[in-house]
Each structure stands twice: as C-alpha cells, then as structure tokens.
Amino acid sequence: MIRKLANLIAQDLRLTFRSGHIYVILAIAAIILILVFALPAEVNTEAKEYFVDASETGIFEQALASLGAEPSLILPSETDLQTALAESQRALGVIFRGSLDAPEFEIIVQGNISDENIHLLEKTLDTLIQSLRGTYQPVEADITLLNENIEPIPLNKNMIPIFMSFEVILLGFLIGAVLIFQSKQEGTLRSYRVSPGGTLIFILSKVILYDVISLIYGLVVALIAFGPAPNYLQLSLLILASSTLMTLMGLAIAVFFTNISEWFFAGATLLIVSMLPVLSYAMPVFSPAFITWIPTYGIIFGFRDVLFGMGSAATLNQTFLTLGLSLLIGFAFSYLAVDKRLMKAGL
C-alpha cells in the first residue's frame, strides 16, 4: 500500500505542478511576505485634535498646557482652526467659549467621525471641566489581565493567519477539486477504477500531498515572519489538521459535479462561507454562533493563537479537539462520497 500511495502522490504532485496550480500558492506566499516587509508594524489612525480657547479668561488653554497638550495643537484663533482643518481631512477642532461655571464647547468635525468618538470627546471635555472645578470623582476599577504575555498584534503580521487559512482552503478545497475535474474530463478515473488502486489511497494521496505543500508553505512563512517565537509543533499540527480537513471537504463536494462550471456556484458559496470567520477576526466583537460553527473559524483563530502566542492551552486544546472531530466526520463523508460517486460512478 505504501508503494502505491507514494506512486499516486508523485503523480498528483506532477499534475499539480504541471497544471500551474502551485504558482497560485507561491503568489500568496509572495503577497504575505510583501505585507510583512512593506507594511509598517503600526499606523497611527487617531484623528488630530486642534483646540481654540475663545474665552476671556484663557483657562481652557492653561488647562490644556498643564495636561501636556502639544503646543502646535492649541491655536490662537478660529480662523487658524479653519485653516488647520482644511489642511487635514482627519483633523477635528474644539472651541471653548464662556467660563468655568458656564462652559460652551463647539466641536467641528469633517463628517467622517463616528458618534461614539464624538460622545467620547464630549465626556472627556466634561471630565476636564469638572477637574478644573475640583468636582471630578474618578471611578475606581480593578483591571485583571487574562494573559499578561499578549502584546498588540503588529499591523504587518495581522493578516498572516487569514492568508494561512486561505492557503489551506485554496489548496485542499479548490485545487483538490480541480484535480478531480481534470481526471473526470480526461477520463483517467476510469482507468484508475480498473486497477487495484482503490478509494483509500486515492483520497490519502491528495490529502498527504496538500498536507506536505501546506506544511512547507506555512513553516517557511512563519519562520520568515515570526522567527523562532511560535510553537512550531502546535503550528505544524494545526496546518496538517486544517489542510486535511479542507482537502477531505473539497473531494467530498467535487465528486457531485462533472466539471468546474457546474461546481462553481456550490464551490464559490462554500468558499465564501469558509471565509466568513474573517469578519470575526477583523471585528472580534462580531462572533455570532453560526460563524463559530464554521470549521475555518477554529482554523483562523487557531493560527492567530499559535503565531502570536495568544490563547490559553485550554483554548488550543479545544481547537484541536474540534478539528479532530471534524476530521473524523470529514473522512467518513469524503470516503463514502468518493467511493459511491467516483469509484462506482458507472461508465
């Protein structure tokens, strides 16, 4: 069986290279490395705030200066404020009028600021006035850090877990399906079916091939982007499990279609659904239950946890357990689908 399997893997590898599919993977690797080296680790996205004290006492300006505000942000007149706002679309202005007892603020924004940020600014100004009056009562709150080792994720590496997940989806799910359609189109499956090859090694050859390519790709990208920091054993296991799962899913779905045109609607829908967890990754507060059930949810967040050293051991164990169960179900489904729909598909 090992000899037959090795033979089939070698043949699938040749077909994958000669069909040019591998170049898609190389292109994604190149994009990731460009992201890592071309993007800065951090980008300041905060709006610049200009202040004008139009009161007679100048108490607002004094308070700002005592709080360490940058002098260039404190402007002498409303005309200067208008000029400064015209020069920067991300800037906003605050004009203080009246007195400490009867303060009046005017906030000038460009229209691209959220209500939440405006409310935060209003609250900050209110706190400042109360502090100046001596009536401010700070709220005492204890802060508990669940994981003290977590550091902010650098911007240039933030997308790597998504690209790694995308790569295993692309290889196993999409390119695996394309290989099936090529075999159907060329009729080579018929010749395979009258050989002693069988269903198991047909599936295993594709799984192992894409596992190895995914592993090489994932480890190279991780080494270049993160150096020795990640736990490479966990990363390797995660790559192998996720690649295997996506290949099994790809095979199980592809066998129900004759060619890529027929597959396109179902395949594209599943690809889009598989990428939905990216929304939760970009906006962690958006994690409805149905998204967490998608297998790629665990994969994307698993990559994040392993690559950035986030997540507890319990979280990772949960991820591996879920992936393990998914693999068992995926294998059973894939074997049945390939055996019934491909190996015994009639003439």
Place this chain on the structure above:
Amino acid sequence: MIEIQHLTHRYPGADKNALEDITFSIEKGEIFGFLGPSGAGKSTTQGIITGLLPLQQGEVLVDEVPVSKLGKSFFNRLGVSFELPYIYEKLTGYENLKYYAGLFDVPTEDPINLLTMVGIAEAAHQKAGKYSRGMKQRLNFARSLINKPEILFLDEPTAGLDPGTAAMIKDIIHQQIDRGATIFLTTHNMFTADELCDRVAFINEGRLVAMDTPRNLKLQYGHNGVQVEYGNGDQFQTASFALDDPQSKAAFANLVETKSIQTIHTQEATLEEIFLQLTGRRLA
C-alpha cells in the same frame, strides 16, 4: 474461464433494459469478439464484467468464482483498453505507464519496452497531450498490457489507426494469446473481428442474436457458391455458380476448363452481411 449467465441491466431512469438475459462464456486463451452497433450493449456488458458497472441481475463468473467476490486483487489480472484513450495529457507517455504500473501488486512490464512495442518509444518523454490521436490510442493499448494481464478487454483497439499500425496492434494481440491471455474484443469493425476472433457474438438492442466462429457463421448464413470473371474473346464476362447444385457445379468445372479465368470469388457472407440479415441493421 469467464461465464456470463442471464445478464440483465437497466440504467437508472431508462424505460427498457440495456441488456436482456445475456449468456455466453469465454474459454481461456480465446479471442472472443463482441460485435454490435453503437448502443447495442457492448460497453455495458464489458462495464459489468470489469466492475465499472454494478451487477444488477445475472451472474459473472471468472474461473467459477463470482466476480463480486474477487475483490480489488482481481484487477491485477485484468487489462482494459478503452475506446477513448483516457490518459493524463500533462504527463509524458512514459510517466503515464510508469504511474499506472505502480498501482499493481504483480510484476509489470517495462514502460519503455511497451512503448517500443507499440511504436511510440521516440515520443516516450513527450507530454501525451501533444500526441496524435493514433499515438494516444497506442498508449492506451500499451497501458492495458502493463500488468501482463490474464484477461484483456479491448474496445475498438484498431479504431483510428492507419493500416500499418493496425496490423502491428493485431500482431501484439496474437502475441498476447501466445502468452496465454484471454481476450474480450469489442468492436463494430467486422474485418478486425473476422481476422482476429476465434468466436464472435452479435449483440443488438441488448440481446444476443448469434454466436459462433466466424467461419461457421459465414457458412451458415452465406451462399455456397463462386463468382467467376473470365475472358470471352475480347471481352470479360462474369458468371455465378451454386456449388451445392450438381448441374451448376459441372458448368463451373467446364468454364474453368474451357475459358481464360481472370478471378474466382467465393460467395460466403461477410459478418456485416450476416448481422444485417439477422437484425436489419448495419454494424457501423
């Protein structure tokens, strides 16, 4: 060696059977021809014997063992040359055979030897997608021999080949018989069947309509006579004689004795004519 008993098959959704109570047997070392027009049931029969189609009704026995009980290892004894090549176009001819050889559990032929045998060794390392139709057909044929099969299924093995190459393939088929193989040949080419087969079966609309050696069929359904072209002065004339009629036979002998004979043709029927006579349809 192979026994087919009461084979009946219907495709899902079809309103009639594709095969209807087919029974025949193939002896070891025999070339058995299965003749019929497109859609007659040739490929369905071959598909059931090779396991590409499920056995619905009837029995297929190989060496008295039901084929359903033979398992995957049965394929080690089988070689199938499909009507269409079904080859990996992005692999070379050599790689196609090397890969296929790796699927078997029995000793296999050297791919280069096979490619040499079918006359495409010079293109062994070219991608099969660049091959001409005839070269693909030869690669397909070579692939069926890779595991030195005991039972060979050949579906239109000479279709699309020039006469020289077709003759080469026929020689190889005879070599396989000399090696001890049994051959199930599916074709609608009566000349190929007549030339190669020990016995032939005619299939039409899923039913067997005749089965015997080509010679017996021709004798049974043909006309026992001769047609003679002879010189008569400055002119050529043609005459036909029935050999089972004493008077006609004597006239034929007299003509041979007294005239300048140009050609003599026996009047036995061709397989094509017999099929037409039995079914009202042509083979091709």
